[in-house]
Amino acid sequence: MAERMSDPRKRNRDLSQTFETLARQNANDSEFRSGYRVAGIAARFHRLFSRSADGNHFDSFDYQRHEYSACIRSMISRYHLSMQRITRDQLTPVFDRRVPAVARVKSGELFWVETEDSRGGRTRVPEHTTPEYLLAMRKRGYYGNPVTGPIFVEGAEAGDTLAVRILEQKCDTLGYMGYWPFLFHLEDFFDKPATTLCEIRDGKVVFSTDIEIPVRPVIGTIGVAPAMEAVLSGGMGRHCGNVDVQEICAGSIVYLSVFVDGALLCLGDCHAIQSDGEIGSVEMRSEIQLSCELIKGRSPNMSWPRIETEETLVTVAVATPLEEAMRQSLREMIFWIEERTGMSKHEAYMLIGCVGDARPGQAQVSNYSMRCIFPKKYLRQRKTS
Template identity: 50%
Template sequence: MQRVTRDKISYVFDRRLEPVLRIAAGEVFEIETEDARTGQTRTPETCRADYVIALRSKGPYYGNPVTGPIHVAGAEPGDTLAVSIRDMECDTQGFAGYWPFVYHLQDWFHEPVTELVEICNGEVHYTLQTARGPHILRIPTRPMIGCIGTAPHLEVPTAGTAGRFGGNLDVPEVAPGSIVYLPVAVPGALLYLGDCHPYQGDGEVSGCEMRAVVTASVDVLKNWTKTQNAPRIETPTHLVTVGAASPAENAQWQAIREMIVWLEERYGWSKAEARIFLTLVGDLRPGQMQVSPYTMRLIVPKERLPQQPE
């Protein structure tokens, strides 16, 4: 099995970079990912606010590295890349924290905070130091990939942004057992992924980051759709579409529009039928809420859908 190591990283989704791995459609491969600060806050000393501020001075987009690009044989513009997340191996250590000078609530938070977390026996261990004493959290891991996308044709977005190509989605459904559908804009697709989390709730309001090893495979879908304008995700139990925009209200409507189109294509429904259906069974949930563009996702349970035609 081919494996790409975590030193093969980028901070942008760039079509001009030389591929770090070349795979065939259907081939199973492994990707090592770096944490969101490129492994530079892994000791108590490197979690200090002054150290983290110095890291920030290296550049506004020094964080959120993605491994790649990965070239997929046979992928051409207009195709769809179906990325199957088969497994994720969590590192034994990660960190939780935030940058107050980038994100919201700056009137409350004036210095960066970084806390180490332990990941062991399938749990995230974190001790919250409160005014009433320590509060120990032990949360079962639910690993996910925060950032996944293909290289756009023209622009070179940073790994901290999101759009039609994918990017910094930060939605828990990008996880083992899911298929992520991404539009192909350049030959070979040039897939990037990283920013893995051991656990995240509905909405990223600060980061809980880790290194990981992701096992995946990729299929190239020809003529699957001609109208995809946002990432689509299929879990064992749900269909998910992800919008990315600012304000978040616009991201919400992107996700709704994409789901209507998906239902129209998949089941032959009219747009009106799909919209009424979504009123009854669709769930709108936040994704990445720290920096613009924000992400919102629309989730539909498969049990409420008709059997897909053969």
Template identity: 50%
Template sequence: MKRILREHTTAVFSAQAEPVLSVSPGETFMIETEDSRGGRTRKPEQCTPDALHRMRQEGYAGNPVVGPVFVEGAEPGDTLAVQIQEMACDTQGYYGYWPFEQHLQDLIEEPVTRLVKIVDDKVKYSFQAGGKTHELVLPVAPVIGTIGTAPQEEVVYTYHTGTHGGNLDVPEIGPGCTIYLPVAVEGALLSLGDCHARQGDGELCAVEMRSEVKLSVQVLKNWTKQQQWLRAETDEELLTIACDRPLESAQWLAIREMISWLEERQGWTKSEAREFLSIASDVKPGQSLAGPYSMRVLVPKKLLP
């Protein structure tokens, strides 16, 4: 099986990037990912406020992705179906935040980073609160936080989002999910990274980790003429994802995308799709820290006739 090592990181989605791997449609391959700080906070001494301030002052390429992958036969106008088969969690992760990033500057004075154990498919964390030590054990729920193809012309930093994908932080994008990405350049140039052992809606924070992602891709010709944003599906749900600022703008873009998908998939009118969504869908935030923010619409497949 072909594999990309995590040393092949980049901080941008770009049509000018040199591919590090070429795959055929249907071929299974592996991508090793680095954590969102490039492995710079893996030891306790690297997680103190002083060490974090130094890291910030020295500068580092945050939110790295691995790739790009050249997909044979992918041409502008096609759709790339990325099938996420498996994600292996590292034995350690971390969560962390900076005061100026969280809209909570009046509450948080120093940067915080805590190391977290990942053992037996569980996230295990000890923390001090109220003068006591507490133990928190939660099951892993792996997520690919950042995934996308190369835009046609612009170079997009991996912290950001757009119609190409990017820093979506959508919890459903994990094992068993297929995400449909637009192809804007020959070969699509797929990259991914920023994997999480766990993450909630809105990504107040996540358990960042290294991972090994097993996946395959398919090139879809003339799959859709209406797709403006991103589509994905699991065994249980259809999802549409859109990105904008403010959040409510992203919400309505994602709703419009789901209406278009139901038109194509179900043969409904826009009005019929809108009526169905009013009683059968959920709208949830993905990433709300570094705009354009992401919102998603979810429809249970069992409710579709």
């Protein structure tokens, strides 16, 4: 057996600070809040010990042999158990300032949210997927796209901005695909609604015996309470809502305008994968780890939700017809680039025209959502007078 070579990254590493000490430190610490897919304690955990030669994978051999290993495993488990978990039985069908909050979180606090599927769990067994059952369900009436919440964010006030960091999203093991013939006006193709249950396993959607699709989980509906009106969770607006944007996923920050005290965040309608325009999707239950960071005040030019991924800026707007939503998302992106870089509107518009994209979010029924996408690698700082 080849001799294990020493890792130079181990030198001068102070292991006297036990993992229990790290776990007691304030969860608002920037290291806890800066991770995208590895959150909180896990980020520090990886810094204590060596990784493999490629620098990407933890060296489990070192971990198992280290004298602190039992303590570390115990503390990771205790830390995750101590996180607040908001369960999927705490649902609402509406974004509304009058709905009592089901939970309270502090700015920067990590917490878990469980979500129900877009039909409230009504079609999770084969006998509930027949055309007859679906038509009867629709005739009786039900609230689609139920969301978990509202979640009260301490310190949030009207006029502030809420930065929602999505750290991790877990897929359920069961999803469903389906359609109603009236969507996209396909009545000449289909005379009955359809729903097909599908397995989600090993990071893939089992579409059929010979087709497996890697998951790309997204949060279809997320938003805060509007200032005055009550909006069904299947609707959209400046508060966000059922925008069905693929970039609302793990690793992203969603910036939402706050209209009422506490913001009253809600989320749900998660998909294992979906197409642009939501031609279709694999609906599912999900579990999401996130944090809400409060930014006091708001840009006077921020009218619509904004999203930041590792590589892109994304603006989302809602309107009818679809081209009006596109125009609004473009205006929002021009404002955002101007704010971040000092570029003129002229330069920002020209640059978006070269490297940006416009893509639909939810285009099934009006109102529609459109997004403007800009790669951050082309941002350049300009001097402002």
